[in-house]
Amino acid sequence: MTVATAPLTAEHIPLAVQRYDRWFSRARRPPSQRSWLADGPVRGDELVGRLHAVPGLEACRALDGDGNLIGYLAAHPVTLAPDDPASLRTHPRSALVPYGGHALPGGRETEVLRSLYAKVAERLVADRRLVHYVHVPAGEIATAPWADLGFGRELVHGLMAVKARGRQPRGVEGLGIRRAGPGDLPQVGRMAAESSRRQRESAMFQPQPEGALAALRLHYADALVDPRCGAWIASRRGEEIAMVLVVPATPDPVTPESCVELAEAYVEPSARGEGVSRVLLATALAWAYDNGHRYISARWHSASPLAAGHWPAVGFRPVGYRLSRVLDARIGGAPGSY
Incomplete structure (x- = not known):
């Protein structure tokens, strides 16, 4: 089923913040891990608000039958110089969905994410950004919808x-x-x-x-x-x-x-x-x-x-992962060549 989508603009940030805080409270960590570590600061208003000011951001929102925001996805471009030490761990021409970059409704995570990612990824690929990263907290709630789209756990973030x-x-x-x-x-x-x-x-x-x-x-x-x-x-x-x-x-x-x-x-x-x-x-x-x-x-x-x-x-x-998906480089070739 295709979910209705529309651009995510500045006027939608307050609702996006509410959605993010609600989603993250469910996805932060499995119950078995909540007793041994202090939680980091969520600050949805800061994360989402700052993200929307990033140049080149690709963002859209998912809508229910009444036109209400039920989820969103935002990815920003990553461009690194060949001699930047950051390029040792990150593809120099890629895109990242950071913390604060997405929120999904309970029970429809994969369905909603699939429609949002289809919109955002189309624009990223048009810009020849074929490596896509996303930061998520550990736990199936956060990782499973992305795994359904072909993302895998590339980097592990551990805490002690x-x-x-x-x-x-x-x-x-x-x-x-x-x-x-x-x-x-x-x-x-x-x-x-x-x-x-x-x-x-x-x-x-x-x-x-x-x-x-x-x-x-x-x-x-x-x-x-x-x-x-x-x-x-x-x-x-x-x-x-x-x-x-x-x-x-x-x-x-x-x-x-x-x-x-x-x-x-x-x-x-x-x-x-x-x-x-x-x-x-x-x-x-x-x-x-x-x-x-x-x-x-x-x-x-x-x-x-x-x-x-x-x-x-x-x-x-x-406590968290960087998931990644690498698209076939032939996708940028002539139509019908892949």
């Missing part, structure tokens, strides 16, 4: 509570850990770039342009002088073998206040499996707790043979 020092991980023989500073940018940058470069491998197959990797080597210069950030390097027998770097997290519907983000973590292949990562993480968690943070977040590729098993094993639990 930061607690007072308890039982610490077993030490690693001969391992030394020191706080990294501005003079350690070459080492931190090298390991960050090496970690990212490995995303080219199976089963992630993420292009990692050399220009963006070069920029990543310098990307954390400000973080290494910022007292709100923390970085540590692990060494053994005079060789630097691992590092971890945390930065303040931006609160959003699945990220609470007083949260830091695990921006980078790397262990040399020859030192993996010994517990180095756990020791570094424990060091970062102790610093985070002492500085007033009560949560730590991390993001990893769902197809990563290492990260997808490691981060949940050390305590991170999924």
